[in-house]
Amino acid sequence: MPETSVSMPPQGARKPWLKSYHPSVPAHIPPLEHASIGALFDDCCRRFSEHGAYACMGSTLSFRALAAEAEALAAFLQSLGLEKGDRVGVMMPNVLQNPITLFAVLKAGLTVVNINPLYTARELKHQLADSGAKALVVLENFAATVEQALPGTAVRHVLVTSLGDCLGFKGVIVNAVVRHVKKLVPRWSLPGHVPFRQALAKGRRLALSPVAVGPSDIAFLQYTGGTTGVSKGAILTHANLLSNMTQLGLWLETAFVTRPRPDRIVFLCALPLYHIFALTVNALMGLKLGGLNVLIPNPRDIPALVKEIGQNRITIFPGLNTLFNALLNNADFRTLDHSSLALTFGGGMAVQRPVAERWEAVTGCPIKEGYGLSETSPVATANRLDLADFTGAIGLPLSSTDVDIRDEAGLSLPLGETGEICIRGPQVMKGYWNMPEETARAIFPDGFFRTGDIGFMDENGLVKIVDRKKDMILVSGFNVFPNEIEEVVMTLEGVQECAAVGVADPHSGEAVKLFVVRRRPELTEDEIRAHCAKHLTNYKRPRHIEFRQELPKSPVGKILRRELRDIKTDA
Structure with a gap:
């Protein structure tokens, strides 16, 4: 540029x-x-060794235990031939195995590629191929997606974990319920994969080789949501x-x-x-x-x-x-x-x-916004x-x-x-x-x-x-910002959630369309229109209103205006 x-x-x-x-x-x-996150990790785990670091589903992992598990897994990853800078995908929700894996990858001098476990095979394949990841740690619930996505990628090592792997004896029951009662694990086949607990067991018998990691080395490839x-x-x-x-x-x-x-x-x-x-x-x-x-x-x-x-x-x-x-x-x-x-x-x-x-x-606690x-x-x-x-x-x-x-x-x-x-x-x-x-x-x-x-x-x-920029609506040459409309509508009693998007209009170029989830079932379009007329100038008022049971959201809870804009409608 x-x-x-x-x-x-x-x-x-x-x-x-x-x-x-x-x-x-x-x-x-x-x-x-500290020169690296791994060095900070070692320091903090020593200082806070007896304190709980993570709790999940009734089980708590202390900093001492976290350090031991991360070191074992790091040693195992090194034993696979992974070298400094190699990328490792981490594909699981918030379970105890996640932070263990996260810090193990960093301690081994490798780079973390965080992956949304709800990705489709197409989305996963793009991220694995683009990052050049050589290894992947995944929760078994999503292993079927991995099976579809792996061909054509550089991934050679897959570690598969189960929901209850770090929950002790209770984990056996949890795994049985997840697999056989709730049937949350689709059938999958990944020849040569390594069970997570087996990787930890092998790693405990190995010595972790120190890796010189500096401030300028890559810790994460953090993929953007791809909404643009x-x-x-x-x-x-x-x-x-x-x-x-x-x-x-x-x-x-x-x-x-x-x-x-x-x-x-x-x-x-x-x-x-x-x-x-x-x-x-x-x-x-x-x-x-x-x-x-x-x-x-x-x-x-x-x-x-x-x-x-x-x-x-x-x-x-x-x-x-x-x-x-x-x-x-x-x-x-x-x-x-x-x-x-x-x-x-x-x-x-x-x-x-x-x-x-x-x-x-x-x-009694105000919300503090950051950005x-x-x-x-x-x-x-x-x-x-x-x-x-x-x-x-x-x-x-x-x-x-x-x-x-x-x-x-x-x-x-x-x-x-x-x-x-x-x-x-x-x-x-x-x-x-x-x-x-x-x-x-x-x-x-x-x-x-x-x-x-x-x-x-x-x-x-x-x-x-x-x-x-991408969400701005242009009505007859005037810029209309969805955030403003949504904030006004949310002050109306009876509205649970809402989202404003721009739709094509033959007269003004674009018009505002409002999607609303009702908290009060009897809430009407007329009430919303009257409320908007009171608080918004004419060109900002919704031309179209649609009630829905729910709004599309990303895995972290953002309302996806893009999906609402893409809906085929006669509005």
Whole structure:
């Protein structure tokens, strides 16, 4: 990409956000204490050896046990002939085998390729082929998909685990129920595969060979969701993740300015660990802080999730708007004791003000929004954690992070003007795997990453997202942003969820179509139209309204506007 002249100093040069920091937060992070995530892992497992690291389905894994299991699996992976930098796919939900595998791959000097276990064979094949993964660890529930996807890939070693493998004697019962009662394991055949428990047993008899891993080595190929085209692998180095952990650690301390710091930090890990949000905010921050992560294999089972929350004194709750909303609609959740909750951290999608207000009323803990992407490891901005207000903004740039708002030509815009949010910092990816042209399009020569999100920065450095470029609706030449419409509609009593998209219109080019899930069955189109007429100017009001039983969502709970737009309709 050619050099772009900038007409004025970017926001990154002026840094108006620094005046809005809590006094304890520095402008820049200190030098990294560890050269790799593996070195940090060893250090933390020694320091917190007797503490619980992960809990799942009634079983708890201590840091001491986690270290031993990860070392055994790392030694086994090395025995397969895998060498530094080789890629290993990790394809499973939130079960104890996931963090064991994650840290084993990193300790062996290998690169993690996180894979959504719900992928189709086509999607899986693309990711395996693109990453060049040589090994794969998968939960047996998804082995049939692997069987279809493997031909033509570089994968030569497959480890297969069962849901109950790390649950002791109870795991035998769990596996029997999953396979024979619930029939959740389709028939599969992977000749030469290695059972997970067998790999651990073999690894315990082997010695792990030390591997020199440095900050610039690749820790993860973190694939984007692919909602805007072909899924791309963001190259995240050890330094990227270690930097983001340091940034988050400095920010997190301010959460305990106005309330006492608990003796033990307990994270709810309802978001999948293969997603960058949970990977960093749960797995890596849990490691750094010596905290316990309560793993939720299936967060869509709201009654079971509520039961887990009730049995654990949760301190930190990372989540998405849809998850918060679903919990608030559960009567049992509203009766729980939430006094231990010190931080609710919202990300992944915009948190709607009505949801935030209801959450604080029920839990007594305000939602603090942050913002980031796979390409930024992920957190780039966050609201102050010591202040009670819900801002509706994505917050301030973290320490050592610059944010600049730029126009289509790449020119920096004045404060208050709307443009593309661009980010520069130590957490920004190295580039896209094997896609130099995409990398050049995504990262300006001065290091700023183009997020594709539209927003502005105010005079205090607070960043507000207006919407995604791809989701913007053009009505008679006017820009209409779905987030605004959805937030207005969510204030109407009787609406459980909603999504706004643009559909073709012969008169205005595009018109707004609104999809609604009702909480109150008798809610009518006329009520919604009257509510929108009261709060939205004419061109922003939905022309079409469709009621649905549910809205399509990604595995992490984002409402998929793209799928709604693609629905064939006469609207």
